[in-house]
Amino acid sequence: MSGSRITALGHYQPARVLTNDDLAGLVDTSDEWIRRRTGIATRRIAAPDESVTDLATAAAGKALAASGLQPSDIGLVTVATCTAMDRCPSTAAQVAARLGIPSAVAYDLNNGCAGFTTALAGADHAVRAGAARHALVIGAEKMSDVTDWSDRSTCVLLGDGAGAAVVSADEQAGIGPVAWGSDPTRGNAVRLQGDWHPHFAQEGQTVFRWVTAHLPEIARDACARAGLTPADLAGVVTHQANLRIIEAVVRQLGLSEDTVIATDVVDSGNTSAASVPLALSKLTERREVPAGAPVLLLAFGGGLSWAGQVVACP
Template identity: 75%
Template sequence: MTRISALGHHQPEHVMTNEDLTRLVDTSDEWIVRRTGISARRIARDESVTDLAAAAAGKALAGSGIDPAAIGQVIVATCSAIDRVPSIAAQVAGRLGIPDAVAFDLNNGCAGFTTALATADHTVRAGAARHALVIGAEKMSDVTDWSDRTSCVLLGDGAGAAVVSAGEPDGIGPVVWGSDPARRDTVRMRDAWQPRFAQDGQSVFRWATTELAPFAREACERAGIGTHDLAGIVTHQANLRIIEALVRQLDAPQAVVAQDVVESGNTSAASVPLALAKLVERRAVPAGAPVLLFAFGGGLSWAGQVVRCP
């Protein structure tokens, strides 16, 4: 059995408002809010992806009470890291005093954290590690085209982390994951030396709001619960309009729906753990309650599972 034993999150101090963006591109607060629901985002000025990841992971590790030497696996989900080798995960392990864990980065776009969480879950269930540290960390401001008003209004920086541990009660449900490679270019980040985020926004919106709900429901079915039993729903914080449209298709009247996108923007692989950690921190969802995690994005890919809140 596996469970999330602790969570942590970290965001840069600098807040970029919609009003700030009007000085960079032809836009307005009304235009951004109406189309995305976003009012602000955090931008890292002096922090790297490693800095963000280590800060969130350090909080999760401290909250778990687990000796760093007991961590057997470190995974960092990111698509914005500039460093290739050593991996961000190896750098985080070094900073936190984790001596000999297998450490690697995972890139599955915005679905990176839920993919990494499933990977850690499988590792612990197989007995290859007793504790794993899973982190979603992004510095999207490094890959933002600040002249493109359709994308620069969306993106923000941050990190969230979870400690996955063996032991009762069983708290991580089976994963539902997949991809649609035929539409792989709908979200893209190319040019290795100066990558820039770009997407076909309308195509992503249609895909997310018309094709993904069945996979979210399947994650609940595999966990042995109905959507009406959910205490919380944390989707990828891509766009408030997508979140609202997706949740409407799920019969989950009791669920608290994460809307961290409003104040944090789209933080890609960091968005699910960041939003989940905030819900747990303010006890918006009771300990032990079932929460659906469901992320989607570049690839086009998706991954989700039901977890029990620590």
């Protein structure tokens, strides 16, 4: 096989919905203030006893079932997360155990909000190199564990959830070459530092300026590596950080008027490494983009890191 492609997707979100009005009871904010600055209306919050492994397993189980594969077919499991409280065994190893995957390579990857697209590139490389025929790539976060609920600039943004993709060997390349990198001079712009229970923090204006200045060119690079232009895209799924950032980026891309733009951030908030697979899974579940059509995945996060690629919609 000369390529790989995403063959199935799955996602999971906790039952509890936290509204903007709910947050107005915690900090000095309002529904109007939050919507105007972020575009977010609601976000999902996991139960106290619901772990990152629980979220990841639920999403991965759905993706595995949708793929029609058996657990024994999976040769690689990777979980992108920055909020797992367990250091060892990895979340990926725990997911593999729960799903009955017998002997896959299993590891976690922490690249902040860019974690899923980074992990997807790694899985694509592994499959194309013959190290695995089928891989399970998961983005899962429990951001509520690391939220400072007294900081109105960040607590209004964050939510919990997970998304997963099955990546399989294919004669054609359904996952395009990755455009990735980092700007360590701005490494502290998004951070989760400290003890076992640190709080998420960011320099919001620094992130906004960097993303709106640089992400459009990174998007064009990812498209060019896949032999496309942004106008050829059927869909765009960026990291769901803030609706205003998404709008500012896509305005610069020269997209077709028919291109579908994922805006799951409105309902789910910023779910870090889970945001891209969560939004992509919902987009395909609703069949907003035809199977096989090109979709740009693009994420940025702590480090200041980025990773993106064009994929064939499953």
